[in-house]
Amino acid sequence: MSPQPSSSSSFTAPHAGAITDVAGIEVGHFSDPRRPTGCTVILARDGAVAGVDVRGAAPGTRETDLLAPGNFVQQVHAVMLAGGSAWGLAAAEGAMRWLEERGIGLDVRFGTLPIVPAAVLFDLPLGDARIRPDAAAGYAACEAASKAAPAEGNVGAGSGALVGKLFGLDRAMKGGIGTASVTVKGVTVGALIACNALGDVLDPDTAQVVAGARTEDGRALLDTRRALLRGELPQPLLAGTNTTLGVIATDAVLTKVQAxxxxxxxxDGLARAINPVHTMSDGDTLFALATGRVPLEGDAPGMTVLGTMAAEVVARATLRAVQAARTVRIGASVFPSASELG
Structure with missing residues (x-):
C-alpha cells in the first residue's frame, strides 16, 4: 500500500548551518513520490580531494577503494547517497551521465570520466520494495542540486529511513536526513547525514534519547542501551537492514591521507549521537571532501581542530535528521517522528 501523502515531508528551521556553507559544494535531493525512498547527491563540480571510512559491518558501497591514499585517483566530482539497498547504487550512474554531459570529470583521453563514489541504506520495508532509486533518480537529484541549504527530514536518501529497530520494526521511529556546519578561523566544515540507524539517536549535548525503539505500547521511548544492559533480548535481525550514511565537507586544502x-x-560524531552504532546490521559509511579553497597556514585550524569540527557537525546533523523527520503511515503501520512522539 502506498504511504499517505503529506505536505510536511521536509523540515525548515532557523539556519543552523549546512554542508553547502562549504564553498564548492552543492546538494540535490530526489524523493520518489510512489513510496518513501530517494537519493541525495553532493556535487563538487571543480573536484574535491576525498576519503572514506566504513565502520558498519554490512555496507553497500561503490568506488570506495579508489579513495585509499595510495591509489591513483586524487579527486571526486560527486558522492551519491541512496535508499534501495544495493539496487540504489544505480543512482550513481545518473550522476555520472549528468556530469559527463557538462564536461565534468577526469580526462582519460577517450572521454571525460566523472568519479562518483556512492553508498546506500536499506529502506525496503516502507511500501513497495520494487521501487528504488535508479539512474533516472540520480540524474534528477543532480538537476535539483544547488548551493542553498538542503531540505531536511523525509527527503532524498532520508525518505525511507527509520531508527530504533532493535526490538522490532513495529517499535521503530522515523529517521531522515540532516545537515550542519561550523566555521573556525575562516575554515568551514559541514556534514550531511542520512540516518537509518539500528540504534537510538541521542542529543549529543545531553545524552538524552530523542528517537529510537519505543516501549511495547508504542507511546514512549524505551532507551535501547539501558534495555540491552538489563538483559532484554533484541529480535532476530536481518543483516544490513539499517545504515547511517554521510558526507563531511571542508573548504580546507587537504591531502588524500588527511581526507x-x-x-x-x-x-566519533556518530558514536555521540547513535547508540548502539557500527553494528553487524549497519553499513555506516562516511565520506570526506576537501574543496581546497582555504590553505591551512598561519593560525588556521590544524587536523586536530578539523577533526573536532567534523565530529561535531556529524553529531549535530544526525540529531537534526530525526528532529526534522515527519511521521509516516503505511497501511496499518505508523512510524512516528520525534516531534510527534514527544
Missing amino acids: NRLASVAH
Missing part, C-alpha cells in the same frame, strides 16, 4: 583521516575521526 581519509577526517572521515575516520568524524565517526
Whole structure:
C-alpha cells in the first residue's frame, strides 16, 4: 500500500548551518513520490580531494577503494547517497551521465570520466520494495542540486529511513536526513547525514534519547542501551537492514591521507549521537571532501581542530535528521517522528 501523502515531508528551521556553507559544494535531493525512498547527491563540480571510512559491518558501497591514499585517483566530482539497498547504487550512474554531459570529470583521453563514489541504506520495508532509486533518480537529484541549504527530514536518501529497530520494526521511529556546519578561523566544515540507524539517536549535548525503539505500547521511548544492559533480548535481525550514511565537507586544502583521516575521526560524531552504532546490521559509511579553497597556514585550524569540527557537525546533523523527520503511515503501520512522539 502506498504511504499517505503529506505536505510536511521536509523540515525548515532557523539556519543552523549546512554542508553547502562549504564553498564548492552543492546538494540535490530526489524523493520518489510512489513510496518513501530517494537519493541525495553532493556535487563538487571543480573536484574535491576525498576519503572514506566504513565502520558498519554490512555496507553497500561503490568506488570506495579508489579513495585509499595510495591509489591513483586524487579527486571526486560527486558522492551519491541512496535508499534501495544495493539496487540504489544505480543512482550513481545518473550522476555520472549528468556530469559527463557538462564536461565534468577526469580526462582519460577517450572521454571525460566523472568519479562518483556512492553508498546506500536499506529502506525496503516502507511500501513497495520494487521501487528504488535508479539512474533516472540520480540524474534528477543532480538537476535539483544547488548551493542553498538542503531540505531536511523525509527527503532524498532520508525518505525511507527509520531508527530504533532493535526490538522490532513495529517499535521503530522515523529517521531522515540532516545537515550542519561550523566555521573556525575562516575554515568551514559541514556534514550531511542520512540516518537509518539500528540504534537510538541521542542529543549529543545531553545524552538524552530523542528517537529510537519505543516501549511495547508504542507511546514512549524505551532507551535501547539501558534495555540491552538489563538483559532484554533484541529480535532476530536481518543483516544490513539499517545504515547511517554521510558526507563531511571542508573548504580546507587537504591531502588524500588527511581526507581519509577526517572521515575516520568524524565517526566519533556518530558514536555521540547513535547508540548502539557500527553494528553487524549497519553499513555506516562516511565520506570526506576537501574543496581546497582555504590553505591551512598561519593560525588556521590544524587536523586536530578539523577533526573536532567534523565530529561535531556529524553529531549535530544526525540529531537534526530525526528532529526534522515527519511521521509516516503505511497501511496499518505508523512510524512516528520525534516531534510527534514527544
